[in-house]
Amino acid sequence: MATVLLILHIMIAVVLIGVVLLQRSEGGALGIGGGGGGGFMTGRGAANFLTRVTAGLAAGFFATSLLLSLVGARSGGPSSVLEAPGIKAQPKGSDKAPGQGGPKLPEINLKDVPDLPPDAPKSDAPPKVPQSK
Numbered sequence: 001m002a003t004v005l006l007i008l009h010i011m012i013a014v015v016l017i018g019v020v021l022l023q024r025s026e027g028g029a030l031g032i033g034g035g036g037g038g039g040f041m042t043g044r045g046a047a048n049f050l051t052r053v054t055a056g057l058a059a060g061f062f063a064t065s066l067l068l069s070l071v072g073a074r075s076g077g078p079s080s081v082l083e084a085p086g087i088k089a090q091p092k093g094s095d096k097a098p099g100q101g102g103p104k105l106p107e108i109n110l111k112d113v114p115d116l117p118p119d120a121p122k123s124d125a126p127p128k129v130p131q132s133k
Helices: 002-022 044-074
Strands: none
Touching (some): 002 044
């Protein structure tokens, strides 16, 4: 049902775009080629027809949008992007990021870490940023 509605919705959107582009520009110098005297579908009758078709397609677009949102809300799928298949929720207090189940890294023993080089500063203060002259 949702697939049929989605295909109908896309078809209505494409036809609506085409009908809007067929309409004659009313001025403002923004229409590309729509301000001339001749052309396809000129006259008052054609304008009324295109206006009515546009209104009908807009109503259909609105209706299919509402129906798609109702069908999507009633489906048993995940209610959030984070609950999508393949993504597992991270338990509180866990150090691992979701999706990472690889081998454990060896723990680092601080006794194995070499001492700082002799010219390294010995204080806990943050390093000073050199100033330009």
